[in-house]
Each structure stands twice: as structure tokens, then as C-alpha cells.
Amino acid sequence: MATTTTHDTSDTKEPRDVPELTGLPVIGSLLDLKNDSLGTFLKACQDHGDVVRITAGPPGIRATVHAVFSAEGAQQVLATEAANFRKENAFYEEIRQSFGNGLLTSQDDDYLRQRRLVQPLFTRRTVDTYAAAVATEVTAVTDGWRERGEETVDVLHEMTGFALRAVARILFGTDVETAVGVVERCFPVLGGYVAQRGYSPRNPPRSWPLPANRRAAAATEELYAVCDRIIAERRAAGPEAEPRTPDLLSLLIAAGDEGGGFDPAELREQVLVFLLAGHETTATSLGFALHLLARHPEQQARAQEEVDRVLAGRVPDAADLDALPYLTQVLKEAMRLYPAAPAIGRRAVEEAVVDGHRIPAGADVIVAPWVTHRHPRYWPDPERFDPDRFTPEAEAARPRYAWYPFGGGPRACIGQHFSMLESVIALAMVLQRYGLQAVDTEVRLGSAITLQALSPARCRLVARD
Known part of the structure; x- marks a missing residue:
């Protein structure tokens, strides 16, 4: 069973300097982060401990991030x-520029007001009403x-399509078809653009007529237009045109x-935040759950036994x-x-002591579920x-x-x-109707706004009677 030992994060001891991940001369860990950021974070933790300074880029445009890997440090941040x-930090600013200042990126009074208005939409009672729409998709x-x-x-590809259609149906109701095609075209363009700029030490202005800037601007314009059109049409139709079961x-x-x-x-x-956060994260979790079960027949059989016993062939509900x-x-x-958000960024306002290490004011900080979860x-x-x-007893024993x-x-x-x-x-x-056998046993991974599969996760379908 995992130990629950914690680190002393108080200031009763002299804070230690943060060790630095050894990189290349001049450019530091720039290439490592570009080629394999997830592996770089793991190596940093294994070689240097739970708080590590990572630098990337040549002098003058160098970026520095303080990575925090322990459960106790993550809780503090x-x-x-x-x-x-x-x-x-720069990454959230790039998301704001592409997707707007919604609940994901807003702060202070803006965030509190948005959260107050949105919170009733996500109570358990309200969310449970969407089970039928999920089952339909x-x-x-x-x-x-x-x-x-x-x-x-390819279960990751299939679950991405499913999750997008499900969240679009719950968000837009009967307008689902209008939005899905645009999102499928535009989100990958903007996700890659945001990640490239968010992880770069220095970026050209978005206004420059570079190919990447023009592609991103066109994707943003198309996304904004379809959302604005659906919202305007819904407002113009009035309350009498609302669906029987109100959508988001x-x-x-x-x-x-x-x-x-x-x-x-x-x-x-x-709307854009719900589309972004509501489909990529669920698709990642669900797609990898299916792929893992396909690779582990014993656990798959146990899951199917539970489904058959509890549901007896009927459609599940909340x-x-x-x-x-x-x-x-x-x-x-x-x-x-496979956490959908493998790294989460913040910026320190004032100097802090995290896991016994001094984090300077103004420092970019990340906590990394990818590492803490391992x-x-x-x-x-x-x-x-x-x-x-994840039995209740095992969960209770962990930080x-x-x-x-x-x-x-x-x-x-x-x-x-x-x-x-x-x-x-x-x-x-899915388990009611199919058994799964893994064709691809390993999936190459990368990181953009969310965890990205860089190769297929193909599974053979075995129809169940």
C-alpha cells in the first residue's frame, strides 16, 4: 500500500535552492521539451527530486519554469x-487570445461572476438530465x-468524435450538426498553434502575416462565426422555441x-470553453480506458461482468x-x-516555499499530474x-x-x-456490445493544450451476443 509520508513545506527550516535539470549548453532543455516534454518532466523528477528548475532557450530569450511533482506541492500550488x-503565464494568455476569456482562463472578479452564473448548470441534478443525450450518441x-x-x-479517434458530438448535443441541442464540422476542422489548428506559441520562449506578433498566424486567425473567425450565429438565432427565436429539455x-x-x-x-x-474542455478531456479518458481494457483481458472480463449483472442489457442512466x-x-x-491535462501552469505572485524549496516571485510554475500520477x-x-x-480504502490511504x-x-x-x-x-x-482486443499495444504521446495521441490506438472489435 502506498505510504502517506509528507514533506515539510513549512518555513521553519531554511528553504533550499531549486536544483536545475541539466540541459545542453546555451539552449538548456529546449530540444528535450520540444521532442518529449512528458519524458523530460519524468526525468527531472527522477534525477533531481520533487521541485526542479528547467530552462529552455538561449540567453536573452530564455524561459525558466519551476516544476513541482509531489502531491503535497501540487496541493499547495x-x-x-x-x-x-x-x-x-504565457500559455493561458495564448488560450485567451484564441478561445476568449471564458471560465477556463478568467480571473478575479470576472472569474467569480462567471463561476456564479455557470455553477447552477453543473449541479449533479442538472448534469444527470444529460444522460439520455449521452446514451443517444x-x-x-x-x-x-x-x-x-x-x-x-482506433478507439481514441472514435471516442474523440463521440465526445464532441455528445457535448455539442448537450450544449446546442438540435443545432449539433451546425457546430460539429466547424469544431472538427478548427480545434486541431488552434490547439497546435496555442501549444507551439505557449511553449516557445519568444513569439512573433499574431498580427504578422505568417502562414501559422493566418491559419489560426481563419480558424478563430470560423469558430466565432458559428457560435455567434447559433446564439443569435436562439435569442431571436425566443423562449417559446426552447427545447423540451433545456440545453446548456x-x-x-x-x-x-x-x-x-x-x-x-x-x-x-x-460556449468555446465548454466545447474545448468538454470533449478533449473526456475523449482522452474514455479512449485510453478502452485501450487499456483491450490490453488487459482479465480486467475487461471483470468490467463486463459488472455491466451485465447491473444493467442486464438495458441502457444505463445516471x-x-x-x-x-x-x-x-x-x-x-x-x-x-493518461491525464488529459498532463501539466498545469501557474505564475507565482510573491515568493513562496514549496516542498522546502524557494520559488521566486514572478516565477512560472507547473504542477504535473503526468509525473505525480507515476x-x-x-x-x-x-x-x-x-x-x-481506486477502491475506497486505497484512495483514503493516499494524499x-x-x-x-x-x-x-x-x-x-x-x-x-x-x-x-x-x-x-x-x-x-461499448462493453455491453463489444469485447476489445488490442492491435496497437503502445501509443506515442505528445502534449498540446491537452494530452495528444501521436499514433493510433487500434482495437479489434468482437461482437457480443
Whole structure:
């Protein structure tokens, strides 16, 4: 069982200087971060400990980040001292420029106002009403496999398409088709653009007529246009045209009409954040859960036994989540090994002592679920797939931030329950109809705004009676 030993992060001892990851002369760790940022973070922790300084780029345009890898350090940055670690770094600014200043990136009074208006949309009772829409989209996916006679599918690609359609249906209702094609074209362009600029020590202005700038500007314009058109049409139609079961857009518009709410630009920014955060993260968790089960037949059989016993062939609903604990454990273990947000950035306002190390004022700081979720202090044999790590007893024995795929503290993901609801329902329905056998046993990975698969995760489908 994992130990619960913690580090002394108080200032009763003299703070230590932060060790630096050894890189190349002149450019530091620039190439390592560009070629394999996830592996670079792991190596930094293994070689130098739980707080490491990483530099990238030549003198004059060098970027420096202080990486924090322990559960205790992550809790300090995200929760107990969250006010001192703000979303003011270059990466979040790039997201703001591309997707607007929605709930993901806003701060201070803007964030508090947005959170107050959006919070009622994500209560458990409200989220549970979306279970039927999720089930509709899962059925469309699995019916499509059967009708096309699919024998092998890339589960990451398939779950990305499913998650996008599900969140678009829940957000826009009957306008789902209008938005999906635009998002599929534009989000990859903007995600890569944001990541490239966010990780670069210095960037040319967005106004320069460079090919990358022009592609990103065109993608942004197309995204903004489709969102603005759907919002305007929904407002013009009036309350009498609202769907029988209100979608998120209807609820957002209603919240904005109550006074002190969202203007049209802010509505669009919230919509874009929900599309971005609501499909890429769930798709990653669900796709890798399926791929892991395909690689581990014993755990797959156990998951299918639970699904068959609890559901007996019927479509799951929100009320079934508590009766499917092993499926939840499978998903949590998939999120441990493949966190959709492998690194989370902040900037220190004032000097701080984190895990006994001095972090200077103004420093860029990252906490890295990718590393913490593999830390041998909390996870014995960390690369092994073992859903039993997430029994209630095992979870209680670990530090709170040994596992934090949804972030934490006051800026924790507002859509946690929605993500788990969607993922459990989808996983259960796929396992009802199919067994999976892994064709690709390894998947190459990279990192943009979220964790990215750089190679397929193909699985052979075995239809179940």
C-alpha cells in the first residue's frame, strides 16, 4: 500500500535552492521539451527530486519554469496557496487570445461572476438530465460500427468524435450538426498553434502575416462565426422555441438575462470553453480506458461482468453510476496513467516555499499530474494498470493530490461530474456490445493544450451476443 509520508513545506527550516535539470549548453532543455516534454518532466523528477528548475532557450530569450511533482506541492500550488499562483503565464494568455476569456482562463472578479452564473448548470441534478443525450450518441457510434461491419477501430479517434458530438448535443441541442464540422476542422489548428506559441520562449506578433498566424486567425473567425450565429438565432427565436429539455445554451442565455449576466461575446467564450474542455478531456479518458481494457483481458472480463449483472442489457442512466464501481475505478486508473491535462501552469505572485524549496516571485510554475500520477511514493509499480488502486480504502490511504486529473482547489474543473457521467455510460454501453482486443499495444504521446495521441490506438472489435 502506498505510504502517506509528507514533506515539510513549512518555513521553519531554511528553504533550499531549486536544483536545475541539466540541459545542453546555451539552449538548456529546449530540444528535450520540444521532442518529449512528458519524458523530460519524468526525468527531472527522477534525477533531481520533487521541485526542479528547467530552462529552455538561449540567453536573452530564455524561459525558466519551476516544476513541482509531489502531491503535497501540487496541493499547495492549486489549493492551499492558490491566491499566490495565478493563471497569468504565457500559455493561458495564448488560450485567451484564441478561445476568449471564458471560465477556463478568467480571473478575479470576472472569474467569480462567471463561476456564479455557470455553477447552477453543473449541479449533479442538472448534469444527470444529460444522460439520455449521452446514451443517444453512444448508440450512434456502436450502431455505426455494426452497420459498417467494422472489425478494427482506433478507439481514441472514435471516442474523440463521440465526445464532441455528445457535448455539442448537450450544449446546442438540435443545432449539433451546425457546430460539429466547424469544431472538427478548427480545434486541431488552434490547439497546435496555442501549444507551439505557449511553449516557445519568444513569439512573433499574431498580427504578422505568417502562414501559422493566418491559419489560426481563419480558424478563430470560423469558430466565432458559428457560435455567434447559433446564439443569435436562439435569442431571436425566443423562449417559446426552447427545447423540451433545456440545453446548456438555453440555460446560459437564461442566466445572462437575469441581470449582470453574459453579453453576446461572453456567451460565445463560455460556449468555446465548454466545447474545448468538454470533449478533449473526456475523449482522452474514455479512449485510453478502452485501450487499456483491450490490453488487459482479465480486467475487461471483470468490467463486463459488472455491466451485465447491473444493467442486464438495458441502457444505463445516471442512477446506475453508483452501482458500477469497478467501471469508475477503471476510468480513474486510465486518468491516472493518461491525464488529459498532463501539466498545469501557474505564475507565482510573491515568493513562496514549496516542498522546502524557494520559488521566486514572478516565477512560472507547473504542477504535473503526468509525473505525480507515476510517483513511486504514492503508486507502487506505477506503470502497471490496476483499477483496484481506486477502491475506497486505497484512495483514503493516499494524499489528496496524489491523483488530480481535474486540477484542484478553487479552480478545479467545474465539469467533473459531467465527465464521469458521460464516461461511465459510454464505457458501459461499448462493453455491453463489444469485447476489445488490442492491435496497437503502445501509443506515442505528445502534449498540446491537452494530452495528444501521436499514433493510433487500434482495437479489434468482437461482437457480443
